[in-house]
Amino acid sequence: MVDAVRAGEDSFACPDRETYDWCTGRLSSFFCPIMTHYCTVFDPDGGPSYENGRGYIFYTIPKEEFIEKEKAFEDEIVAVLDDCVSDDYNDFEKALALYEYMARNYTYDYEMSSDMNERMKEQSAYRCMTEYPITSIPHGLLQVTCLLLAVS
Numbered sequence: 001m002v003d004a005v006r007a008g009e010d011s012f013a014c015p016d017r018e019t020y021d022w023c024t025g026r027l028s029s030f031f032c033p034i035m036t037h038y039c040t041v042f043d044p045d046g047g048p049s050y051e052n053g054r055g056y057i058f059y060t061i062p063k064e065e066f067i068e069k070e071k072a073f074e075d076e077i078v079a080v081l082d083d084c085v086s087d088d089y090n091d092f093e094k095a096l097a098l099y100e101y102m103a104r105n106y107t108y109d110y111e112m113s114s115d116m117n118e119r120m121k122e123q124s125a126y127r128c129m130t131e132y133p134i135t136s137i138p139h140g141l142l143q144v145t146c147l148l149l150a151v152s
Helices: 003-004 017-024 025-030 063-084 091-105 108-112 125-130 139-152
Strands: 010-015 054-056
Touching: 003 010, 010 091, 017 054, 108 125
Parallel strands: none
Antiparallel strands: 010 054
């Protein structure tokens, strides 16, 4: 699914509906956070979101714009990793370097925390990495940390 989204594709091979739901649920916010902002699992024309071994992706903005935003987001992640993590770091050193990056660049958003359920979409790693100044609550910060650790 992540490869399909990164390429701006409309569908991906998926063995069953349960796997599709797992991939497009909360998991997507950790491994493909841009999806939470610009993709949906609901076909605006009422078609199926999963059928015959294919999961479908529906974009809420034009695909060309989505691909540009996705590329810019990846570039931001690479820039952070290039700035913080050295190729010779072990896993502990990577985690520590990324912790220090997070501590320097993010602040806790108490207002957002108080009305967290209403503002769930604002708590994504995508938002944290693309909006400045950077504020978030633990959920968004956790997503950024997981994303950076996964690709480092």
